[in-house]
Amino acid sequence: MLTLSMIGAGLSGALAFWRRPHMPRYWPLLAVALVPQVGSLGGIRIPGMFFVAIAVIGIWCAYNRDIPGTAVVAVGIGLNLLVMGFHGGSMPIRADVLLRAFGVLAAPGTVLVGSKDVVIDTSALWLLSDWIILALGAKKVVVSPGDLIIVAGVAWWLLFSHQPGKDQAHADIIDQTGLARAAYTPAPWAE
Amino acid sequence: MMKSRIVRALVAALVAGTLLFAGTAGMGPPGSGIIVSSVNW
Numbered sequence: 001m002l003t004l005s006m007i008g009a010g011l012s013g014a015l016a017f018w019r020r021p022h023m024p025r026y027w028p029l030l031a032v033a034l035v036p037q038v039g040s041l042g043g044i045r046i047p048g049m050f051f052v053a054i055a056v057i058g059i060w061c062a063y064n065r066d067i068p069g070t071a072v073v074a075v076g077i078g079l080n081l082l083v084m085g086f087h088g089g090s091m092p093i094r095a096d097v098l099l100r101a102f103g104v105l106a107a108p109g110t111v112l113v114g115s116k117d118v119v120i121d122t123s124a125l126w127l128l129s130d131w132i133i134l135a136l137g138a139k140k141v142v143v144s145p146g147d148l149i150i151v152a153g154v155a156w157w158l159l160f161s162h163q164p165g166k167d168q169a170h171a172d173i174i175d176q177t178g179l180a181r182a183a184y185t186p187a188p189w190a191e
Numbered sequence: 192m193m194k195s196r197i198v199r200a201l202v203a204a205l206v207a208g209t210l211l212f213a214g215t216a217g218m219g220p221p222g223s224g225i226i227v228s229s230v231n232w
Contacts, residue, residue, distance in 0.1 A: 017197070030206060036213075091216035112218065141218065144217065150211070
């Protein structure tokens, strides 16, 4: 998932370079959400740490709710938070899904390193868990409905929150002034 | 102009990357030795 996230970040940067999106506020808050992720890369796993990270992103979405796309991200975050909240702060993945996707047999309750997942037998909220198997070339990833919604929200933000720069805004004002002059026709008796 | 575009691209990449990495909870192909412990709720 780190590789996919880095590819997504690169594409987003390229898109923002070409087309100015509405830049969100309080983006350093997201650095707080990154801390547990960096810790997990180092093999550190504290119960609930991923839950906290996702909750921080939810707060960030609330601060930026006026920006297109963040409400969609918040919905995806909420779905992930809901199911993770019921499973000790980890994302559940059914044992049969794990077997089907990666050929790995693991007992329910097993924590999987390098992911936020914990193996479950079944759950009332399994529809919100990681169960959607996507084939990306030769590799597979398993994602949750919330993950797909988050990706859609990020794409929405980058594509549909275009904010003209100062130069473009100035040009727009000049255009509007020209249109107003063209629309004004003096009355014959005024000349 | 170019500098502001580069800064904007970097911030957008940071925001999008963080949202994707920290917000999503998908799982990629596991390596060997993926199982570390069992939890009980």
